[in-house]
Amino acid sequence: MIFVFSDFGVNGPYSGTMRSVVMRHAPDVPICDLMCDAPDRNPKAASYLLAALTREFQAGDVVLAVVDPGVGSARQGLVVTADGVSYVGPDNGLFEMIIRRAEKVSIKVIDWMPDDASASFHGRDIFAPVAAWVATDQAFASHPIALDARFGPAQDWPDELAEVIYVDPYGNLMTGLSARSLDEKITINAHIVSGARTFSDVSEGSAFHYRNSIGLCEVAVNCGRADKLMGAVIGSTVGVN
Template sequence: MKTLTLLTDFGTQDAYVGIMKGVITTIAPTANIIDISHNIPPQDIITARFQLMTAFPYFPEGTIHVVVVDPGVGSNRRAIALQFPSGYIIVPDNGIIGGVLGLENPIATVELNDPLYWLNPQPSNTFHGRDIFAPVAAHLANGIPMTALGTTIDWQSLVQMPIPTAQWSREKRWEGCIQAIDHFGNLITNLRGDLVTNQNWSVDLGEHNITGHTTYANARHKEPVGLVSSDNWIEIAIRNGNAEEYFTATIGDKVKLTFESSKKVDS
């Protein structure tokens, strides 16, 4: 039984997700389908990139990940499939793959241009999730070789949207940005948690300086707190609150990391 995941911006109000699952299970009845999320903000490929990168390492080898956040649907943007050492990703060629490309290089990459494996040789201009991505994933789950699904292409020709890299500045401090905002309003930066191991630190966001702690509980109620997330990114939170609203923050806002030798490290 093959595991497939779905990551979309479709929400759950409409039938879109259910239709994709219906297409998949019609072709591959034993497929084990797992929903990563369907609450990506509409057309938000940056958030989709982050969520795919975050989830990808936690699935069994050979898992097929289907991502449909596709503002270019119906245009000449490519539909692609990539094989990695740990699994497959089927996705529009719009940069969403950029986060995973920072983890692994693909073994093979294919443009999904063979209508034999589509639901319909004349797909809808608005629902490639149903007409291309879902049926192709199901055929792959049934054992069709990925290279049979279309034309082999060079992965370096893909739309490139890598995760922004933190920089060591002239001020002798790490500078980065907010790369994602989660459901709780926590601001996830692109600064790795390894930078602050056994250090006293704080992070600047605009005019605000937020002290780093080891847990949310080290901060007072409704107090800003910096800490290392479960995925080893430095994040900014509000204990029992919402940092996105508190700071009026958005993805891309700049942050700066400061080391402070005079403070006691949390125990």
């Protein structure tokens, strides 16, 4: 299966055209839109979110991941194979947490580029064909690199990120922290919230933190919006008390 993870959103031609290239090159491989609203132009936040989603993948799967504010620059394209799953996308830290948390990892730099590749849409013109070729065991120009040759700044990122990394359509705040004990308190913009098991365990309008479905610490308001209540956005600092 090929999973697509991007910050393209549902409007405009970007998600559809990239997906169509994958389907044209690998018509017999199922394709799934994992996320098209990953943190906007934010490879760091997206790295923690993508790593939390690995429970959905199995050995042999391919993840086409594009959060690429540096498209067209000197940054390289990568195929990262981690615990049997291949990740295709830019070398900008997007795969840092995948690499760091995997037991077995190899990295290849993508050397292939079509003559007519757009300088602003490598997702469609480079990463989508390569993802399809990886999924169908077809060759393309590449070369291996050592793990420490990947995007340097990302290697200094913390193992867990004490920030909001995603705001879902309900205003719930996913953090880059693993789920906390319900006895701990979480602070966002001076709002202190206690832990609860799930929404129905607190009264309407009450804020709480909980273990979300992918194992992260998430802050929500029962029948309300935590982002509005706390004035929180992606990048807001999360304190643990």
